[in-house]
Amino acid sequence: MANEKKNLLIKNAAVVGPESFTGDIRITNGVITAIGTDLTVPVGTPTIDAAGQTVFPGLVDVHVHFRDPGQTDKETIATGSRAAAHGGFTTVVAMPNVTPVPDEEEKIAAQLAKNAAESVVHTRQWAPITDGLRSDQLVNDAAFKRLGVLGFSNDGVGVQHARTMMAAMAAARAVDAPLAAHIEDESLRADGVMNAGPVADQLGLPGMPNQTESSQLARDLDLAAATGVHYHACHISTRQSVALIRQAKAAGVHVTAEVTPHHLLLEDSDITGDDPNFKMNPPLRSHADRLAVIAGLLDGTLDMVATDHAPHTVADKGGTMRTAAFGIVGLETAFPLLYTRFVRTGQMTLPQLIARMSTIPASAFGLPAGHVQVGGPADLTIMDLNTPYTIDPATWFSKGKNSPFIGEQVYGRTVATIVSGALVYAAAQKEGR
Structure with missing residues (x-):
């Protein structure tokens, strides 16, 4: 499933990591093909507006x-x-x-x-x-x-x-x-x-x-x-x-x-x-x-x-x-x-x-990950770093619920996870389960 490569545009990405910038990220066939401002994509290409959130390498x-x-x-x-x-x-x-x-x-x-x-x-x-x-x-x-x-x-x-x-x-x-x-x-x-x-x-x-x-x-x-x-x-x-x-x-x-x-x-x-x-x-x-x-x-x-x-x-x-x-x-x-x-x-x-x-x-380990750059894989994480929430196993996808951290208040909620340009997790998915 993760090998399926997609096209995507991320607008207003505040990127933090080895490459730090604010701008748009264009993804074509699972690869980052452009980084800049006011980027355009073909009609029908999915778009994510990351304004107010933080983007970093997956x-x-x-x-x-x-x-x-x-x-x-x-x-x-x-x-x-x-x-x-x-x-x-x-x-x-x-x-x-x-x-x-x-x-x-x-x-x-x-x-x-x-x-x-x-x-x-x-x-x-x-x-x-x-x-x-x-x-x-x-x-x-x-x-x-x-x-x-x-x-x-x-x-x-x-x-x-x-x-x-x-x-x-x-x-x-x-x-x-x-x-x-x-x-x-x-x-x-x-x-x-x-x-x-x-x-x-x-x-x-x-x-x-x-x-x-x-x-x-x-x-x-x-x-x-x-x-x-x-x-x-x-x-x-x-x-x-x-x-x-x-x-x-x-x-x-x-x-x-x-x-x-x-x-x-x-x-x-x-x-x-x-x-x-x-x-x-x-x-x-x-x-x-x-x-x-x-x-x-x-x-x-x-x-x-x-x-x-x-x-x-x-x-x-x-x-x-x-x-x-x-x-x-x-x-x-x-x-x-x-x-x-x-x-x-x-x-x-x-x-x-x-x-x-x-x-x-x-x-x-020589893995093609860890960077947000043109020519690199479109493996990205978008996080909300500003809104507190409580760790609750009822929201997890894992079958395992064994953790000593249940009930702690934390910051850093995943908004979206993108693998090879495909949106493999979005917050709304969990809310609809």
């Missing part, structure tokens, strides 16, 4: 879970991609922890075809690193890369054996593909359900120490230096990890890193009871850790924001912190939360936020 999320095939009670490509469009995202990259895991050529080819047929945004695909995610048998990287995967990840499962990880890095490097790591030493995690520390002790819940993440990250960075792979560190959450990545970048290691909105905005002290909506992996960390990941995002140690959108059924997130599934949804709340908490408070400028949610992730 958001890019390199870490989402669409659960399709095999877990479609949680999400589908259709619902997940519509949630992405509702959140202002025009490009996402889906993780391979679906059922069955697409660890053979026929399976990954089917997954890519399904993404193309059923997504309303550009949905790229991570292939698994190993068969079934938990084995030590590598997939056929060369064949998968030829089919069109972006790179390789076992997200949801940390690669436990160093020998397997080093071989996987060498294989990914050989085909010039990135490797994205879920960083977790399972022997240190044990039965932990939240951050280890005083809050877990007070609640009587088993904790996961910071070293669950940082010790395996240290291993991986050493292996990445040896192999030369583009190593991408998923959902960084600890101050130790930020320091390790900063050191590795200074040493010339090809490492990029992401941080989620929830690790930027919440900490373990926000968990005041046994509430599964606060259960995610990695867990919400301490105040010092949260400050460290914010500082890391601002200084470029952590390159980008990624949601780790993880929808679950009500039953999966029911019960207690001990029994509920890990993860929260994020596609429909990420931009408004970060805009409200960081931009409106002066901790970050709007161009800085757009860079970390669009231009930088696109550049890091």
Whole structure:
């Protein structure tokens, strides 16, 4: 669906991003063909008047879970991609922890075809690193890369054996593909359900120490230096990890890193009871850790924001912190939360936020996104940044309603999302549902 290219004229666009200007944007066959004033188009071409609103390059999320095939009670490509469009995202990259895991050529080819047929945004695909995610048998990287995967990840499962990880890095490097790591030493995690520390002790819940993440990250960075792979560190959450990545970048290691909105905005002290909506992996960390990941995002140690959108059924997130599934949804709340908490408070400028949610992730992974310029793809987001509203899961397209941010007042409502010139989300669509 997202491959359908359209013609469109956007009038009075106040564009913010790497290219900032005010004017009209003419789109022909899915490409921006002119930027200027008083542009004309053939009669019958759809027109959007963006006066009073803000236009920026479509958001890019390199870490989402669409659960399709095999877990479609949680999400589908259709619902997940519509949630992405509702959140202002025009490009996402889906993780391979679906059922069955697409660890053979026929399976990954089917997954890519399904993404193309059923997504309303550009949905790229991570292939698994190993068969079934938990084995030590590598997939056929060369064949998968030829089919069109972006790179390789076992997200949801940390690669436990160093020998397997080093071989996987060498294989990914050989085909010039990135490797994205879920960083977790399972022997240190044990039965932990939240951050280890005083809050877990007070609640009587088993904790996961910071070293669950940082010790395996240290291993991986050493292996990445040896192999030369583009190593991408998923959902960084600890101050130790930020320091390790900063050191590795200074040493010339090809490492990029992401941080989620929830690790930027919440900490373990926000968990005041046994509430599964606060259960995610990695867990919400301490105040010092949260400050460290914010500082890391601002200084470029952590390159980008990624949601780790993880929808679950009500039953999966029911019960207690001990029994509920890990993860929260994020596609429909990420931009408004970060805009409200960081931009409106002066901790970050709007161009800085757009860079970390669009231009930088696109550049890091060679995706044709992140800019508004003649000759570029017409993947755009139009936002109302001035009208407050309350986060309400009844307005979401995602099947998942699992979020600790429900009820918060935010700014940054998506007015329209345009993919290849096609209007894939408009506010009126949701109102009419």
